[in-house]
Amino acid sequence: MKSLPEVKAALPEYVGVNAQVLQDVAKRLDKAYKSFFRRVKAGQKAGYPRFRGRDRYDSFTYPQPSQSSVSGDGKHVYLPKIGNVRIKLHRPFAGKLKTLAVKREGAEWYAVLTCELPRTEPLPATASQVGIDVGTTWFFVTSDGEFCENHKLFQASSKKLRVVQRALSRKPKKNGNRHKKAKARVAKLYRKTARQRLQVHHEEAKKLVIKHDLICHEDLNVKGMAQGNLGKQIHDVAWGQFFQILSGKAAWAGRRVVAVDPRLTSQRCHVCGHTERGNRASQANFRCLSCGHTENADVNAAKNILAQGLRFVAQRISLEIACHEKPRPLGLLRPERV
Known part of the structure; x- marks a missing residue:
């Protein structure tokens, strides 16, 4: 994290990225290696940390966002170094905003707000x-x-999944646009089943x-x-x-x-x-x-x-x-x- 200013000096494209976002990437890497060495010490399957290319890096985090990151009307979220981005707030949030993560799932983007709330009263006892x-x-x-x-949600979607997976297998060029679109259709079906x-x-x-x-x-x-x-x-x-x-x-x-x-x-x-x-x-x-x-x-x-x-x-x-x-x-x- 201390070397990030040198990285920005050598690679000017990182100047446009928020400093805390870059620091969070270093924390993620440190966490991955600590988990790797813990598994090695415990004799478990280690799984050495792998490099994530731009197609596999799907989120970034602001560890200390502003408490006014979401506009009063709930239609915009402010992302430092990016600006105001339109959102659809599916429910109001309350409490102290702790982190703000931007996550990509397929072609969809989500703003994930982590809030600290006071302890609520427990539900009344039912003696059951x-x-x-x-x-x-x-x-x-x-x-x-x-x-x-x-x-049996996976079984219910297996017929559609079989069709799109066969279509994907017929696309030989893995870097081609047709292959990417077919792959996105398969991922969308899996994502829908997981959400259900x-x-x-x-x-x-x-x-x-x-x-x-x-x-x-x-x-x-x-x-x-x-x-x-x-x-x-x-x-x-x-x-x-x-x-x-x-x-x-x-x-x-x-x-x-x-x-x-x-x-x-x-x-x-x-x-x-x-x-x-x-x-x-x-x-x-x-x-x-x-x-x-x-x-x-x-x-x-x-x-x-x-x-x-x-x-x-x-x-x-x-x-x-x-x-x-x-x-x-x-x-x-x-x-x-x-």
Whole structure:
């Protein structure tokens, strides 16, 4: 960052770029290399940082934008060294403006405003707890017997996607305009499907957070599961993104989300606790071989997930109470964590 004045002196085209934007690029590069060395040290797949050409560099950030960057009528945004740019403000923003990023998605440009808001009051308590069992047949099934539809958005767009991908494969010149246009059509379809999926996740997460104080779900290794035979279907439902959105909304609303161990939740009878593979009569039916209890297999699994979550919360509460009530001996220091 200290060498940026020398860069501007040697390359006059950088004079027209805001100084903080250039500094943010250096911070991004530093973050990429720190992440690379962290993965190397941990023995993970490292992934050396790659150079991003102008066709792959899709955003730039103003770390300290003016609080009046957006005009009063909401029709313009001021970008230093660029000027006023017309925008369509899809919703008013509030709070202190922290960063302003300009992002390109295909042929569309977006101004992303990051704002700092005061802590809101939590939602009123509902005294309701729920467990959810996610899957590919249904998006999720709750312990209350609610079934959320799996919209299978990627599968719905696969026919159109197959047509445009074949058209792209018939364009041999990768640097030609026809190839670029065909590639843009493919990217637009993928982008539309991703946005539809994101919208569904936000809507369903909001419903759960409004209705329940405690939400329990399986702690799934989504990345590992996606490498199996159902990889395409698992990528389509995107459980990882849904759990992340659910946790964020719950924290904002004062709710609690607990991820429990998923092992044997689909084979255990929630009535008598008998666990056996044969209890799962089929994909949809559960029949306990010990007590004879019958129920939808996903609802039974969701009830087991809720029971595990309630036990975990009870243990945490009892541990916190014990720690608060236990007096610390005088003259002794708190032991350092090794």
